[in-house]
Amino acid sequence: MTVDTRPATVEARGWGWRHSSRIAWALRDVSLRIEAGERVLLLGASGAGKSTLLHGLAGVLGGAEEGEAEGRLLIDGTPATAARGRVGLVLQDPDSQVILARVGDDVAFGCENLGVPQEEIWQRVDDALDAVGLDVPLDRATKALSGGQKQRLALAGSLAMRPGLLLLDEPTANLDPEGVVEVRDSVERMLQRQRSTLIVVEHRLDVWLPLIDRVVVIGEGGVIADGSPDRVLEVEGERLAEAGVWVPGHPPQHPAAPASAPGESLVSARGLAVARARGTMVADGIDVDVRAGSVLAITGPNGVGKSTLGLTLAGLLPPAAGQVTASEGLGGGAGAHPIRWSSRQLLTRIGTVFQEPEHQLLAKTVREELEIGPRSLGLPDAEITARADELLQRLRLDRLARANPYTLSGGEKRRLTVAAALATRPQVLVLDEPTFGQDARTWQELVAMLAALRDEEGAALVAVTHDLDVVAALHAERFTMGSGS
Amino acid sequence: MTLLESRARTGGMARINPVAKLGASGLIALPLIFTLDMVSAAVALALECVLFVFAGVGWREFWVRTWPVWLAAPLTGVTIALYGQSGGTVYAEWLLVRISEGSLLLAGATMLRVLAIALPSVVLFITVDPTDLADGLAQTWRLPARFVLGALAGLRMVGLFIDDWHALQLARRARGVADRGRVRRFLGMAFALLVLSIRRGAKLSTAMEARGLGSPVRRTWARPARFGTAEWMLLLIGAAISAAAIAAAVWAGTWNFILGPS
Numbered sequence: 026m027t028v029d030t031r032p033a034t035v036e037a038r039g040w041g042w043r044h045s046s047r048i049a050w051a052l053r054d055v056s057l058r059i060e061a062g063e064r065v066l067l068l069g070a071s072g073a074g075k076s077t078l079l080h081g082l083a084g085v086l087g088g089a090e091e092g093e094a095e096g097r098l099l100i101d102g103t104p105a106t107a108a109r110g111r112v113g114l115v116l117q118d119p120d121s122q123v124i125l126a127r128v129g130d131d132v133a134f135g136c137e138n139l140g141v142p143q144e145e146i147w148q149r150v151d152d153a154l155d156a157v158g159l160d161v162p163l164d165r166a167t168k169a170l171s172g173g174q175k176q177r178l179a180l181a182g183s184l185a186m187r188p189g190l191l192l193l194d195e196p197t198a199n200l201d202p203e204g205v206v207e208v209r210d211s212v213e214r215m216l217q218r219q220r221s222t223l224i225v226v227e228h229r230l231d232v233w234l235p236l237i238d239r240v241v242v243i244g245e246g247g248v249i250a251d252g253s254p255d256r257v258l259e260v261e262g263e264r265l266a267e268a269g270v271w272v273p274g275h276p277p278q279h280p281a282a283p284a285s286a287p288g289e290s291l292v293s294a295r296g297l298a299v300a301r302a303r304g305t306m307v308a309d310g311i312d313v314d315v316r317a318g319s320v321l322a323i324t325g326p327n328g329v330g331k332s333t334l335g336l337t338l339a340g341l342l343p344p345a346a347g348q349v350t351a352s353e354g355l356g357g358g359a360g361a362h363p364i365r366w367s368s369r370q371l372l373t374r375i376g377t378v379f380q381e382p383e384h385q386l387l388a389k390t391v392r393e394e395l396e397i398g399p400r401s402l403g404l405p406d407a408e409i410t411a412r413a414d415e416l417l418q419r420l421r422l423d424r425l426a427r428a429n430p431y432t433l434s435g436g437e438k439r440r441l442t443v444a445a446a447l448a449t450r451p452q453v454l455v456l457d458e459p460t461f462g463q464d465a466r467t468w469q470e471l472v473a474m475l476a477a478l479r480d481e482e483g484a485a486l487v488a489v490t491h492d493l494d495v496v497a498a499l500h501a502e503r504f505t506m507g508s509g510s
Numbered sequence: 511m512t513l514l515e516s517r518a519r520t521g522g523m524a525r526i527n528p529v530a531k532l533g534a535s536g537l538i539a540l541p542l543i544f545t546l547d548m549v550s551a552a553v554a555l556a557l558e559c560v561l562f563v564f565a566g567v568g569w570r571e572f573w574v575r576t577w578p579v580w581l582a583a584p585l586t587g588v589t590i591a592l593y594g595q596s597g598g599t600v601y602a603e604w605l606l607v608r609i610s611e612g613s614l615l616l617a618g619a620t621m622l623r624v625l626a627i628a629l630p631s632v633v634l635f636i637t638v639d640p641t642d643l644a645d646g647l648a649q650t651w652r653l654p655a656r657f658v659l660g661a662l663a664g665l666r667m668v669g670l671f672i673d674d675w676h677a678l679q680l681a682r683r684a685r686g687v688a689d690r691g692r693v694r695r696f697l698g699m700a701f702a703l704l705v706l707s708i709r710r711g712a713k714l715s716t717a718m719e720a721r722g723l724g725s726p727v728r729r730t731w732a733r734p735a736r737f738g739t740a741e742w743m744l745l746l747i748g749a750a751i752s753a754a755a756i757a758a759a760v761w762a763g764t765w766n767f768i769l770g771p772s
Binding site: 080083084085109110112113114116121122123124127129133134136137139140141142143147167179182183186302336339341342369371372376377381383384386387397398401431445449 | 639640641659662663666669670674676677678680681682683684685686687688689698702705706709710713714716717718719720721722723724725727728729730731732733734
């Protein structure tokens with residue numbers, strides 16, 4: 026098979042797609058032409074169908090049993106479903122797109138599927154790894170790579186197929202700041218070698234704008250705006266920012282600084298060592314205080330044990346060494362050691378919001394989800410209903426009260442898990458990456474809510490985060506963990 | 511995760527096509543499944559011990575990987591000694607327990623049999639890398655590539671499931687529901703894990719399709735699986751052990767074919 030490596034042209038003619046499980050179309054009436062070698066940033070509010078369009082172009086939407094298509098979607102004039110191999114797609118979640126156990130084999134996978142002769146495959150693998158700047162041995166275990174390296178691996182895997190069109194679906198949304206820069210630089214380096222047509226979907230514009238020469242905005246009714254980045258952002262910037270896109274010059278609002286100084290220490294760690302599982306210590310020598318009416322931000326690069334420290338302070342993981350002590354006021358009758366509290370005793374004392382909402386969702390409806398904590402406390406029915414009502418309203422979830430939590434969007438799920446933790450009014454709230462992958466609108470809402478909790482309830486907040494904007498917006502005290510500590 | 515983790519290694523055994531290892535284990539096990547006597551198992555086990563020396567597996571590792579077998583074999587033996595079919599002199603009797611000459615012989619034979627079947631399988635498979643096995647199954651045995659590669663990629667996700675399970679446990683404690691109802695909670699977590707794994711699986715399959723899996727072109731293989739002299743030699747060794755075990759048992763008159771007339 027001869028492989029066509031010229032940059033591809035893309036054309037959509039009144040294209041639309043409806044998932045078979047939904048009544049509404051994911052997107053409709055998209056008409057658009059992208060010339061060979063153009064670099065396009067695709068924008069739109071969350072739920073506008075950006076990913077659907079990319080999946081359609083990559084030919085991975087599936088057949089008639091997955092959904093219904095209308096109009097035409099063409100790559101170099103042939104239907105996208107028949108153009109596999111001409112199109113490379115890199116997705117958001119680094120863990121879900123590593124296919125094989127070794128780096129070299131993973132990059133070779135696409136070439137094998139396209140029937141590239143064996144001797145040529147390994148040449149292409151070397152070239153692709155070089156192009157993305159991933160300088161590791163071919164037999165390095167893929168699971169030992171960092172998030173940013175995994176995304177570069179996925180990029181190399183696509184690149185080795187020599188695609189004429191490269192599609193990036195929020196490739197940096199799940200990465201820490203270093204990983205974001207790493208991946209962006211890789212894409213830039215790669216484009217210097219191979220002039221593929223590029224379409225990127227991303228919420229964080231500042232990172233990608235320097236690479237881009239055209240912005241397309243999609244939404245209700247197809248393409249809403251299309252043109253040079255400057256012109257589109259000038260006209261559509263404000264509307265996009267309102268829809269949750271991180272537009273330069275339109276930063277989300279920060280809440281006011283706390284009015285009063287931090288109160289007493291509710292939880293304190295002394296000489297603490299933390300371990301995720303017994304015997305695998307990730308950090309030690311930790312001394313830190315969690316104070317009422319203030320926010321403690323735990324920061325540092327991936328893999329230094331930030332989440333593990335958060336879970337240990339939350340009374341969920343036992344300290345590997347040293348002490349986590351609760352104040353008299355917090356512990357009360359339950360004693361001074363959070364890890365020895367019962368699950369129920371924990372509810373009114375320390376709440377935890379996990380990074381993955383799916384890990385902590387328990388109920389069949391949003392309302393039931395909010396009622397689980399209060400019910401476990403044995404509160405009277407009237408009180409349970411009142412608390413759920415109040416939270417539904419406050420977090421704009423009232424419309425969704427009867428929806429299944431699993432069907433909510435990412436931002437809605439995040440709001441729900443925070444609300445569920447607040448339902449039992451804990452004095453301390455530990456949040457693991459609360460703003461991870463959230464759009465600007467959800468970000469602003471979450472930050473405002475956490476500030477209110479800090480000031481109005483005098484709660485102590487612990488945020489495990491690598492989002493430095495959150496640290497600034499909440500006037501948090503920073504506890505930085507390093508690979509050396 | 512001693513069962514799943516596998517390191518690529520450089521010894522002579524590591525480079526042999528895993529399909530041949532599968533075949534050799536099968537050849538060794540075959541006659542031992544069809545007879546129940548002490549001699550065949552003992553001979554097979556003795557010959558295997560010679561094989562282990564050349565397998566390139568260190569002693570420490572040998573014990574670490576095989577200890578469950580060493581534990582399971584005597585347990586099976588004891589059970590059969592106590593409850594197995596009795597015959598000959600009866601040494602002790604208590605309720606259902608009856609230790610006799612026959613049950614002791616049977617126990618010994620079973621114990622040796624468990625060792626003789628399980629040990630070579632474990633030793634041969636320590637040196638198998640899952641990727642090589644998939645290559646072998648798809649190329650040597652011509653199993654459908656889609657199926658083999660899907661299973662291989664899925665295997666890699668097991669590590670993620672273990673992390674998920676741990677997080678699910680912690681989250682239940684945080685939500686105030688971990689004090690009671692252990693069974694119900696377990697079922698709930700199992701369901702949540704199922705949902706999570708289906709989602710991960712769907713994403714993984716999209717990623718695989720985006721890399722051209724299932725395209726109409728004939729697939730090539732970056733790592734060709736050979737089936738050469740070394741592979742045939744290993745099969746031959748397996749067959750030889752098998753034959754020696756049968757011959758010894760027939761010669762000693764202990765051979766009892768379980769499917770044959772008794």
